[in-house]
Amino acid sequence: MVDTLDSGSSAGNGVEVRLLSRAPEIIRKRSMGAFLFIFGTMRCMKQRVQFNPKATLFLSDVDETVADNYTPATSAMISELSLLLAEGKKIVFISGASVTRIQQRIVDALDPPLRKNILISHCSGAEVWGFDEAGTLLPAPYYSLYATTLNDAQRGKWREIIT
Numbered sequence: 001m002v003d004t005l006d007s008g009s010s011a012g013n014g015v016e017v018r019l020l021s022r023a024p025e026i027i028r029k030r031s032m033g034a035f036l037f038i039f040g041t042m043r044c045m046k047q048r049v050q051f052n053p054k055a056t057l058f059l060s061d062v063d064e065t066v067a068d069n070y071t072p073a074t075s076a077m078i079s080e081l082s083l084l085l086a087e088g089k090k091i092v093f094i095s096g097a098s099v100t101r102i103q104q105r106i107v108d109a110l111d112p113p114l115r116k117n118i119l120i121s122h123c124s125g126a127e128v129w130g131f132d133e134a135g136t137l138l139p140a141p142y143y144s145l146y147a148t149t150l151n152d153a154q155r156g157k158w159r160e161i162i163t
Contacts, residue, residue: 056088059094078109082111118130
């Protein structure tokens with residue numbers, strides 16, 4: 001039942017959490033058996049969960065999900081992300097990392113025309129960036145709590161909380 005999973009750890013509450021090293025295989029199969037799938041993370045469930053082909057928006061953490069910490073996404077993961085984007089699906093990458101780091105590790109490996117369907121919510125959600133039709137990062141974020149809403153003291157507190 002867990003032959004596609006390579007390593008595991010306990011979340012401490014009786015729910016088993018396992019990280020996939022072959023996440024693209026699971027995406028391609030579109031079926032997780034007794035597991036709930038969110039890109040690279042699966043949690044043991046009592047019921048069978050099927051991939052919903054009608055889903056149009058995917059939200060995903062970056063580190064240890066789409067790519068290992070501080071490393072680029074694998075070519076297999078880039079291929080699977082490309083397939084989703086080519087189907088017109090939208091992906092939001094959520095991370096504490098910078099826009100530049102996420103772009104270098106994942107987005108730059110994707111064909112530029114596919115990038116228009118990607119949003120990057122970096123700095124733990126403080127900003128949301130997108131890409132134009134040509135696949136170029138927009139000159140300003142769609143949303144920036146950090147730059148437009150917080151004063152200097154609040155920015156300092158935000159950085160303290162998320163780091």
